[in-house]
Amino acid sequence: MARGEEPLHRSLIRDTTPYLCYILLVVALGPLLFGFHLAELNAPQDVITCVKKSTHSAALHPKLPQCISMNTDQFAVVSSMYTLGGLLGALAAGPLCNKYGRLLTMQLTTIFSVIGPVFESSAPSIGLLAFGRVLSGVASGSAVVVVPIYISEVAPPKEKGLFGALTQIMVNMGIVIAQVLGYFLSRDSLWRFILAVAGGIGIFQLLALSLVPESPKWLAEHRNPQHARHVLRKMRGRKADLDEEVKAWNIDSSREDIAEEESLLSAPPGSHPGPNPDAASDTVGIFSAFMNPSYRPALVAVVAVMIAQQLTGINSIVMYSVSLLSALLPTKAALLTVAVSALNLVMTTLCAPLSDKIGRKTCILLSIAGMGTSSILLAIGIGEGVKILAAIATLLFVASFAVGLGPVPFILANELVGPEAVGATQSWALAANWIATFVVSQFFPILNKAMGERGRIYYVFAGLALVLGAFITWWVPETKGKSGADEVWGRKEARQRVE
Numbered sequence: 094m095a096r097g098e099e100p101l102h103r104s105l106i107r108d109t110t111p112y113l114c115y116i117l118l119v120v121a122l123g124p125l126l127f128g129f130h131l132a133e134l135n136a137p138q139d140v141i142t143c144v145k146k147s148t149h150s151a152a153l154h155p156k157l158p159q160c161i162s163m164n165t166d167q168f169a170v171v172s173s174m175y176t177l178g179g180l181l182g183a184l185a186a187g188p189l190c191n192k193y194g195r196l197l198t199m200q201l202t203t204i205f206s207v208i209g210p211v212f213e214s215s216a217p218s219i220g221l222l223a224f225g226r227v228l229s230g231v232a233s234g235s236a237v238v239v240v241p242i243y244i245s246e247v248a249p250p251k252e253k254g255l256f257g258a259l260t261q262i263m264v265n266m267g268i269v270i271a272q273v274l275g276y277f278l279s280r281d282s283l284w285r286f287i288l289a290v291a292g293g294i295g296i297f298q299l300l301a302l303s304l305v306p307e308s309p310k311w312l313a314e315h316r317n318p319q320h321a322r323h324v325l326r327k328m329r330g331r332k333a334d335l336d337e338e339v340k341a342w343n344i345d346s347s348r349e350d351i352a353e354e355e356s357l358l359s360a361p362p363g364s365h366p367g368p369n370p371d372a373a374s375d376t377v378g379i380f381s382a383f384m385n386p387s388y389r390p391a392l393v394a395v396v397a398v399m400i401a402q403q404l405t406g407i408n409s410i411v412m413y414s415v416s417l418l419s420a421l422l423p424t425k426a427a428l429l430t431v432a433v434s435a436l437n438l439v440m441t442t443l444c445a446p447l448s449d450k451i452g453r454k455t456c457i458l459l460s461i462a463g464m465g466t467s468s469i470l471l472a473i474g475i476g477e478g479v480k481i482l483a484a485i486a487t488l489l490f491v492a493s494f495a496v497g498l499g500p501v502p503f504i505l506a507n508e509l510v511g512p513e514a515v516g517a518t519q520s521w522a523l524a525a526n527w528i529a530t531f532v533v534s535q536f537f538p539i540l541n542k543a544m545g546e547r548g549r550i551y552y553v554f555a556g557l558a559l560v561l562g563a564f565i566t567w568w569v570p571e572t573k574g575k576s577g578a579d580e581v582w583g584r585k586e587a588r589q590r591v592e
Contacts, residue, residue: 136275178230
């Protein structure tokens with residue numbers, strides 16, 4: 094640590110108020126539900142599809158069947174409907190959160206988080222179960238676009254990477270909760286309770302969001318900058334120095350009414366003055382961001398990192414670890430799935446401060462290198478029948494993901510473009526992520542079977558890790574310690590020379 098540099102734990106304690114903790118935990122329930130829905134059908138699959146059917150247990154409701162008879166292909170369709178909904182939600186969320194605000198978009202998202210599980214848990218047929226999955230997917234797709242933007246905008250500047258990891262931590266938390274519930278409740282009609290839990294979490298979040306304010310950075314761009322400072326003051330506390338953070342917004346915020354700001358601290362969190370046309374800036378749409386050469390490098394960068402997050406193979410472990418590990422410990426496959434997910438959660442939490450210490454890009458490259466190496470070891474372990482090697486490689490694979498590719502991609506969009514384009518950029522990034530997730534989840538079993546089911550497919554993942562790692566090394570800039578997109582891409586100096 095350099096002389097005069099404050100230790101991370103001290104700055105974290107100083108910058109984190111109870112109100113900020115409340116805000117972060119409430120908004121992060123969106124990513125938690127994303128992870129929950131991703132894993133909710135894993136453990137109870139055989140019970141839902143009538144493969145395991147009890148003849149002595151009554152249904153939870155007379156009009157609801159104990160299970161829904163479907164074959165493997167039909168179940169795959171039901172599962173993939175979540176991906177379709179996620180893609181729709183991701184594409185819609187960016188423009189919405191730019192135009193109407195982060196808070197309103199999260200509130201609309203949470204309505205889908207409640208309605209989707211209602212259809213899922215009460216579905217009497219394949220069609221309604223699939224429809225509920227689509228609605229839940231819309232909520233999750235929107236949440237993983239808006240929430241990382243919001244967290245990045247309200248997190249203390251020196252700990253943006255640490256707080257940015259909260260998105261992936263909560264995704265992993267949702268996966269663990271779903272799999273623990275599945276481990277204990279995958280019998281009779283209790284699978285419906287697993288699906289209903291997500292609706293209960295959605296209701297709680299919808300109510301709790303009433304005490305969450307709009308992002309001060311968005312308010313500064315679209316409303317009265319003085320009110321944005323007032324909201325930031327409530328988040329940081331009365332003694333915090335806001336000047337440097339407000340200056341980074343690049344908004345002309347007069348300090349004439351700071352005394353008035355302090356007197357407004359008791360105002361309701363959601364209240365704010367009407368739009369200020371002079372402070373508002375034009376937002377950039379999805380297609381405009383792609384066509385504009387000044388935003389295109391950032392768009393390519395975040396899309397590449399999001400694709401790398403999936404095409405290095407993490408969901409082959411998260412979604413198919415039961416079948417992969419069943420040959421090692423046939424009677425403990427479900428428990429091993431919970432253990433692998435728990436390891437992912439623990440490692441993501443432990444590695445959260447890394448991106449603030451060694452940099453975002455360094456974490457991503459270390460993650461890709463670790464996953465590529467683990468893929469080779471896993472291929473050898475499965476192919477040669479070395480059970481202990483396959484087990485260790487699986488754990489190293491998940492741990493490597495947690496170092497960088499898990500948490501970092503969600504915070505990059507807000508650091509690579511200005512606030513006017515962050516929603517559109519994040520939508521492109523998450524759309525690419527959902528498409529890549531669909532590719533892995535649908536084609537991994539097919540390719541694995543075509544290649545002899547001896548782990549050879551992990552050589553493919555290792556090759557993809559090499560290619561994607563090389564591209565990211567060449568294209569993606571480091572964002573740690575940079576004040577904004579202009580500094581990241583080296584445009585600030587050029588602009589000053591022109592002026």
